[in-house]
Amino acid sequence: MNTTPEIMIAFNLDRALKLLSGEKSAPLAGGTDLVPGIHQQAKRFAAIERLVDITRIPELKQVNVKNSGTTIGAGVTFSEILTHPRLGSEYPLLTKAAATIGSVQIRNRATIAGNFVNNAPCADSVPPLLVYDAIVRICSLKKSREIPLQEFLLKPYKTQLQTGELVTEIFLPPPPQNFGGDFYKLGRRRGVAISRITLALLLQTEKKKISGLRIAAGAVTPIGRRFYDIEHQYVGTEISAAGLKFLAVNVGKAILEETGWRWSSPYKLPVTQQIVYQILCKLT
Amino acid sequence: MPKKSFNIIGKPVIREDGYEKVTGSSPFADDINFPGQLYGVMIRLPLAHAEIKKIDYSAIRGNKLIKAICDTSDIPGSRKIGVVRWDQPVFCSEKIVTPGDVVAMLLGESEQELHTLKTRIKFSARKLPVLTDPSQALASTAPLIHPELKSNLIVHHPLRKGNVEKGFANSDFILEQTYTTSAVEHAYLETETVVARLFPGRRGIHIIGSIQNPFTTRRLVAAVLDWPLTKVQVEQATLGGSFGGKDDLMNILAARAAIGALKTAKPVKIRYHREESILESYKRHPYRMHYKVGYNKDGRIIAMKIDILADGGAYASMSPFVTWRTVVQATGPYDIEHVWTDVRAVYTNNPYTGAMRGFGSPQPIFAQESLMDEIAVRLNISPPEIRRINALRSGSVTATSQKLKEHDVNLIPVLQEALKKSSFIKKWQKNLKDNPVQDWIDLSHTKTGILHPDQFRERKEVYRKGIGLALSLRGCSLGAEGIDAAAAYLSVQPDGSVYLMCGLAENGQGLRTTFSLIVAEVLGIDPDQIYYLDYQTRSIPDSGPTVASRSTLMGGGAVKNAAEQVRERLENQLRKYWRIPKNTQFHFRKNKIRARGSKPLKISFSDLCQLAYSQGINLAALGWYPGPQVHWDEATGQGPAYFTYVYGCQVAEITLNMTTGEVYLDRVTAVHDPGKVINLLGAQGQVYGGVTQGAGYGLWEQINAMEGQIMELNFDQYLIPTSKDIGEIIPVFLEGRDKYGPWGAKSLGEPTLELTAPAIANAIRNASGQRFFNLPLNLEELILRRKLRPEDLTRGSER
Structure with a gap:
């Protein structure tokens, strides 16, 4: 077990930045990731010798x-x-x-x-x-x-x-005007669930065409990310069931390309495409 | 004592420890500390199967933070223990057979320092082939887990009734299916904790801990120390959950703590963190169950052939008894003429498996109740209809050729009540009509993960409703597993207050309140007048283990017997005092005793107690309740296995997300005949807990072992349901009559758990038209018909 880091409390930002200026310091806010991580002896927290409590700033x-x-x-x-x-x-x-x-x-x-x-x-x-x-x-x-x-x-x-x-x-920035949107999370249960899939979509339509589109995903890609290429590709296209399915398939392909075939892919990939399609249908 | 109306029995009563539990003031084992106490920290080798060559302590020997290192050489008595077969070393010295195994224990004042120091210990070991697949355990090429036993077979229970081949020949149809279940964790909130200390002058050893069965602990610690039973005093601390799980491992921990205390002459505490608890504790057996059923056009089941293999893991533990209940109940609550069952448990290098709430019933009920619905589908009849045709009734003969008699065989009544309460038929038919079965999207063979345009599901097709039911009978108490009797101690004080204690232990199920109500009923007093004594093995006779949903039945019987002994003495005293005839009967009610008859004679309970004391009457009694004889023929699996049975039916209503495979449990209607209900609130609590745990078994919970190493070592990965995951639970009690137990009170704890998973599986069938054969019915099982698991054991958060 690591030696427990010392904990310093900073009451203003200057003090916090001063305390954090050393190599082995890290800020502590809610601690919901950090504290269990330290108990698990996670490598990413192994070097921490000082925690600076920033919750009172x-x-x-x-x-x-x-x-x-x-x-x-x-x-x-x-x-x-x-x-x-x-x-x-x-x-x-x-x-x-x-x-x-x-x-x-x-x-x-x-x-x-x-x-x-x-x-x-x-x-x-x-x-x-x-x-x-x-x-x-x-x-x-x-x-x-x-x-x-x-x-x-x-x-x-x-x-x-x-x-x-x-x-x-x-x-x-100010929220984009006249966009519909939705956030989706799939966990294995309803409460205290680590996400298996997260999606955020913003969509603007004009005269049965997509006039604005933003898509981001989490948990299905190595880090949370936007799909800018797909967004650009689909702005200006006609809205149709077939088109939305292809859009969803393209999200699936982009995830596969970025993430590779992982143990969870047989489930996550098809379900993500389904959800993207269903959200798009809801927003159009 | 025949009773028409009750003072308090059957009413909802708040449990006596409720306030302390809710406010967190109950002292659990880890709250108990002694001056000079040392901590014991376990040393394990990260191996699943290996021959130990050398453990090298040179890097830490002489370190002043270490007070002692204990291993098998410190054990004066038995070096191996077990609840049935003595195959589990207290400290391993020759072999490692599963990753939870412990080779030694460090003792010191700082637990944290010991955890750091233990990483410096070096070892050499010869790795042996790891056996993880139970279906390979009996192959001639399989590595032997315990070579001295010459075989990996732990037990084989055959059952032979009628002529199964003739039965199949006479059947119109044959159906064969295979079902599997997973290992699951008890998930008690409080992890294992025990303290051992020597009494002054080495007059004995005091063990206090989170112990389910103090008498088992006493027996095994005495064997390890080679001391008489009287010198081992085991005390139960407030338990933070057990569910059958605080038995074998707690016995071993108590033995290790006792060895440490003996070696250092200091109190020794062992407490596990969650990862260590899940790593070393035993699980519920994973089963593979093959069923072959012969049935006729009219729905009558003619013959059933069952082959069940249980993974016992590294040690025998309770496998012989768990699988025995399975062999008795594997055909379910149905009247079947020809039965051929084989149940085997085998050793592997997986985490060992033992007792867990249900005890060999949740697995076969999942298989056999799924199968009943499959037969109904093939015959185009309803789920209740196939069960009505085959259900056991009063006078029916079970698979073990036991005639059901002398109690209300309430199988059909619980089914009828559940149908009525849940509007089953109406909903089931509506779902069949609303839910097209042909639109199931089969993704089980997809190779690329990329959807074809015709595999997309429209939004309005996402949610489906489903309803399903499951039915069971359950043998009460131990049955032919072993000797079945219980004791209770009752001592009435001169002011009318009462000490009470029973030889069965409070594991959180609420038995103290149940037993207090029984005494209150017999003596006509308020339960608040009863002071329930702490459980100590030196103060009460051995009453067997607190298992098998036997406490109310057996312990309650003993408590009632003790109270009746005292009441009889009080009545005799009153007859003398009031000079009334010997056959006068009395009312004991609301702290008053009245003689029945014309004269208005009345005395308060406390005055009567005072009077009795002044006359030298003994108002203390030891109650005893022996179970009736049962017997069993090992070779044929025939005989009256249990002296009585309980019956239950649960209906699950779900919403199925056809896109993701999520199952929302909307409502469970749980109809149980537990015999007479003693505490209505306690009984309802059993149902809420059992259904929730059963739903966890059905939908989420699974222990995966990779080369014997458990992947889910904490609750971030081992998922139990939260309050948000469970919908409404409706407990309904249908109280059947029985001559056994206090006023016919029998069993409820385990029946509540065993039915939920199959009811959910049948509801999924109703929603989707699909049958799923492998628990848990999690996201991947529903969408892909298989489980997915990571390729390594590292958690992302550990990086």
């Missing part, structure tokens, strides 16, 4: 919904997202995903940034954040920077986050 707990876009503090919990008066109407796919995460107790602790900073493939909020074109704001003692979420996520359990950096905020 006011700057990280803000939600600001404006016409120019929305910022969600990194330390905002999923319960807070669910009870926010405006997020649900502005970004319904995000709140629908938030409602499926873990259980009430987990949602009371787990934070939005915590869901993606470790880049687990099954992070439920990632597909909605991707279709809303989320941008990640990152700070360190020296500088701050902004990166689109899709670029921030590198590969399973790896992101662009550097030593000394902390995700402070997520910026969501």
Whole structure:
């Protein structure tokens, strides 16, 4: 068993960044991934010697919904997202995903940034954040920077986050107008379920044609991702049952190409195509 | 004592430990600590089958954090133990036969340091071929798990009735099908914990822990220490769940802790974390069941030939008894003239399997109740109809040639009640009409995973309703497994308050409340006046194990006997005191005793107790309830296997997602004849829990072992149902009469679990037109007709 890391509490952002500037420090928010991971002796947490509790930093707990876009503090919990008066109407796919995460107790602790900073493939909020074109704001003692979420996520359990950096905020551009959308999650059970498939779709139609399309998936690809090629390919096409089936098949093929044939593919691949098709039918 | 109306029996009563349990204030075994206590940490080798050459402790020997290292050389008595066959070493010294095996134990004050230090231990071992497929266990080429036993066969139970070949020849149709079930974990919330400490002057050893069967623990610890039974005092701490699972492993842990305490003269605690618990504890047996059935056009089943293979894993444990219940009940609750059954259990290198709620019944009921619906489909009759045609009735003869008599054989009544309560026929017919069977999308052979345009399902075709039922009879208590008797101790105090204790243990099922109600009924007092004593093996006679849904029946019988002894003495005293005739009868009700008859004589219970004490009357009694004789012919599987039976019928209503294979359990109507219900709330609780556990067995739960190594070592991967996964559960009790048990109270705990999975499977058949043969009926089973599993044991989160 590893020696237990020391835990420091930061009450403001500067202090947190100072404490995090060392090689072997990591931020601790909800801890719903980190703490079990440390108990499991996960390699990705093995080097941590200091945990910096960032749950009491006011700057990280803000939600600001404006016409120019929305910022969600990194330390905002999923319960807070669910009870926010405006997020649900502005970004319904995000709140629908938030409602499926873990259980009430987990949602009371787990934070939005915590869901993606470790880049687990099954992070439920990632597909909605991707279709809303989320941008990640990152700070360190020296500088701050902004990166689109899709670029921030590198590969399973790896992101662009550097030593000394902390995700402070997520910026969501104003939601695209006149888009319908849906979030879908398949777990093995209804509560406290790790996702097997997650999908987020935004669709805009005009005169029986697809005029806007955004698709993202999680748990079926090594990390959550958008399908930009398919989106471009289908914007401007006529809506037909056959066309939507081919769109779904193309999503399946893209997943297969990216993920390869895995033990779970015989189930996940066909079911994902079915769900994509059914959601598209619902939205058209 | 014939009773027409009851004071308290049958009413809903909140269990006596309910408040403590809900508020978390009950002291569990891990809350119990002694000064100077050491922790025991187990040492395992990451192997499934190997000959141990050397364990090298040189890297840690002399480390001051280690107070002692215990292994088999520290054992003064028996080095192997077991509940039936003594094949399981307390510490392995020659061979590893499954990955849970323990070779030694480190003792020290810091559990965490010991966990770090144990990684420095080196070993050399010669790997042996690993046997994981039970169907290969009896092949001449199979590696022998226990070479000294010369065979991997643990047990073979044959049953021969009539002439099965003649029966098949006389049948209009023959149907053959094979069903399988998975190993599953008990999933008790509290993991294994035990503390052992020497009494001063080495007068004995005190063991306290999360122990299901303290007398079994006592017997085995005494054998390991080579001490008399009297010197081993086993006490039960509040149990955080058992479901049959706190037996063999707890006995071994108690023995290890006792060895440690003996070696160091300090208290030793062993407590398992979840991964260790799932790794070393035993599971429910996976079965492979082949059924061949001969039946006639009119629905009558003529002959049944059954071949069942159970994976016993590395140790015999309860396999001989688990498979014995299977052989008795494998034909289900049906009257069949010609039966030929073989049930075998074999050794493999898989995790060992033993007792779990159901005990050899959930497996065959899944097969045989699925089969009944398949026969009904082929004859174009309804599920209830095929069962009515073949059901056992009063005076019917079972597969073991036992005539059912002297109790209400309520099989058809529970079926009728379940049909009525669930509107079964109406729903079943509507579903058949609404659910086209020809549109099932078969993806079981897809190679690419890419759908063909005609394999897509439209949104309106996604959800289907289904309803299904399952029916069972269950032999009560141990039957011909063993000696069946129980004791209870009752001591009435001068103020009318009462001490009570029974030789059967409170494993969370609520027996303390049940037993208190029985005493309250007999003595006409309030259950709050009863102080239930903590369970200690030195304070009560050995009453056998707390298993087989026998507590209410056997323990309740003993409790009632003790209360009646005291009541009789009180009545005699009253007759003298009031100078009334010897045949005067009394009412004991609401803390008052009244003489029946013309004179209005009345006394309070406490005054009567005071009076009796002042007259030197003994108000303490030891109750005893011996089970009647049963017997069994091993060679033919014939005989009166159990002295009485209970009957149950469950109806499951589901919504099936045809796209994903998800099954939503909308409603379960559970109709049971448990005999007389003692505590209505307790009985309902049994149904809620049993149905939920049965649904887990049907839809989600599965222990996968890869080369003997379990993949699901915690609840992130081993999925039990949550409250969101289970719909409404409707318990219904149909109380049959019986001459056994307190006022005819019998069994309920296990019947509630065994019916749910087959009822769900039959509901899926009703929804989809498809039969699924392999539990659990999870997402992949429904869509692909097979299970998928990862290729390695690493969890993503561990990376």
